Amino acid sequence: xxxxxxxxxxxxxxxxxxxxxxxxxxxxxxxxxxxxxxxxxxxxxxxxxxxxxxxxxxxxxxxxxxxxxxxxxxxxxxxxxxxxxxxxxxxxxxxxxxxxxxxxxxxxxxxxxxxxxxxxxxxxxxxxxxxxxxxxxxxxxxxxxxxxxxxxxxxxxxxxxxxxxxxxxxxxxxxxxxxxxxxxxxxxxxxxxxxxxxxxxxxxxxxxxxxxxxxxxxxxxxxxxxxxxxxxxxxxxxxxxxxxxxxxxxxxxxxxxxxxxxxxxxxxxxxxxxxxxxxx
Numbered sequence: 001x002x003x004x005x006x007x008x009x010x011x012x013x014x015x016x017x018x019x020x021x022x023x024x025x026x027x028x029x030x031x032x033x034x035x036x037x038x039x040x041x042x043x044x045x046x047x048x049x050x051x052x053x054x055x056x057x058x059x060x061x062x063x064x065x066x067x068x069x070x071x072x073x074x075x076x077x078x079x080x081x082x083x084x085x086x087x088x089x090x091x092x093x094x095x096x097x098x099x100x101x102x103x104x105x106x107x108x109x110x111x112x113x114x115x116x117x118x119x120x121x122x123x124x125x126x127x128x129x130x131x132x133x134x135x136x137x138x139x140x141x142x143x144x145x146x147x148x149x150x151x152x153x154x155x156x157x158x159x160x161x162x163x164x165x166x167x168x169x170x171x172x173x174x175x176x177x178x179x180x181x182x183x184x185x186x187x188x189x190x191x192x193x194x195x196x197x198x199x200x201x202x203x204x205x206x207x208x209x210x211x212x213x214x215x216x217x218x219x220x221x222x223x224x225x226x227x228x229x230x231x232x233x234x235x236x237x238x239x240x241x242x243x244x245x246x247x248x249x250x251x252x253x254x255x256x257x258x259x260x261x262x263x264x265x266x267x268x269x270x271x272x273x274x275x276x277x278x279x280x
Contacts, residue, residue: 004095007043022078053079053088072100074110106264130255130275138239139232148230153193155179170273214240
């Protein structure tokens, strides 16, 4: 077995089989993700004739009104089932951290795939830093009554509006150039992105379906209930689940951080900021 290494660009496609085996994601989504890999992104891998364990270390940031932090987002960390329990992912996490520190990053963030993984990543120094709550919501009006124009959300609108509504607090922006991937992933889950406009107000909704339940994963509209009504009406649903971020360490832990610098320690000392939907 080879030691941890960075997979060269010409071999990116080799990790697709492992990804699909472990997560069951649509091959079209995986292919699009790999196509959008940027020069500063990394795939860290272990091999034994094939890629048997891998993770993506993607260049990201944490934006605040006064300064920005340079972060690495750990994504799609996977080990083939027959090789689990051998410490392979621990080796990859250490290797990815060494690379991030060498590149001057302030820290690393990730979103555990399931609740039990919070304890696992905690062993490597990651701490919960982003929280959210899921609320059952119902339709109160119709789109006709509230007069909201609903149309397909364009990637550039997603980026512009999200940056605008989060400008007064710390937040993790979508990874640059991957806004279209966010929307594509939602579409593959029976949802998508909606651009919402009411007179001079605008926002968006990102939604999907899981086990038959409509989920509003992110909603940026000043009148929240009107935005909820618009999404549910568009989707032909009477109720669904709405994800809201929380900022005072209440709610359910969602994302984790491992800080490397004093600036990152200070930024996350009060409970972190907004992360919510990334690439999950």
